[in-house]
Amino acid sequence: FLITATMAAPALIQLGIPAIAAHMFVFYYAMFANLTPPVALASFAAAGVSGGDPMKTGVQSVKLALAGFIVPYMFVYNTALLSIDTTAAITIRVIITSMLGVFMIGAATEGFFIKKMNLFLRVIVFAAALFMISESVYQDFIGLAILIALIIIQKIKKPATTA
Numbered sequence: 001f002l003i004t005a006t007m008a009a010p011a012l013i014q015l016g017i018p019a020i021a022a023h024m025f026v027f028y029y030a031m032f033a034n035l036t037p038p039v040a041l042a043s044f045a046a047a048g049v050s051g052g053d054p055m056k057t058g059v060q061s062v063k064l065a066l067a068g069f070i071v072p073y074m075f076v077y078n079t080a081l082l083s084i085d086t087t088a089a090i091t092i093r094v095i096i097t098s099m100l101g102v103f104m105i106g107a108a109t110e111g112f113f114i115k116k117m118n119l120f121l122r123v124i125v126f127a128a129a130l131f132m133i134s135e136s137v138y139q140d141f142i143g144l145a146i147l148i149a150l151i152i153i154q155k156i157k158k159p160a161t162t163a
Contacts (some may be wrong), residue, residue, distance in 0.1 A: 001030040012076075018084055021075045028072040035061050049063065067105035074098055078135040097140045101132030104147065114154035125150060 004026050010023035037058035047057035072116040080086040080094040107113045108126035116123065124146065131143030 001027055004030045007133065011021075012024070017076055018079055018082075018083055020084065021079050024075040024082065026071040028068075028075070032065070032069070035065055037062070050065060063109060064106075066109045067102045067129075067143070070105060071102065074121060074133050093140070094135060097132045098110065100147065102131040104132060104143075113117035113150060121150065121153070 005023060008042045009019075009022045009026045012025060013019055014016065017025070033039045035058075037043070037055060040054070040061070042069040043058040043061040046052075046061070047054040050057070071126060074081055078098070080090050081098060083091045088093075104125050107117070108122045108129060111117050111122055113121075128143045128146035128150070131146070133141040134140070
């Protein structure tokens with residue numbers, strides 16, 4: 001983190017990003033070094049414990065953590081997550097909708113919400129997640145409406161029968 005912070009944070013701050021947001025961005029990505037190949041220390045340790053292939057484990061860990069790669073950008077573009085120049089009510093709303101958005105990105109990536117999703121639903125859920133992680137209350141409502149529609153669709157959808 002220290003090396004990354006001394007190199008990247010000043011550049012981000014010069015771009016007009018608040019210092020705390022710049023450092024959270026850098027900190028978050030520095031922590032992903034443990035997850036992503038070729039370093040992937042946490043993934044390689046998990047592969048050693050499970051007896052799995054280290055590179056396959058690293059790639060799978062990146063797929064599972066895909067939503068996490070968007071979080072640092074949320075700190076930069078939506079500083080209400082860090083309670084910068086905002087009210088408590090807005091911060092709470094942004095945190096809740098951002099958490100739902102990250103959850104929805106995970107669901108879209110894995111292809112499963114309540115039930116398995118087809119490619120079309122996965123794309124729709126991913127788009128709704130992007131609405132949810134923005135700072136606009138109107139986009140949050142659009143994302144919530146799509147989430148509610150998805151829940152309804154998944155609840156009433158009948159499972160495929162096999163003969």
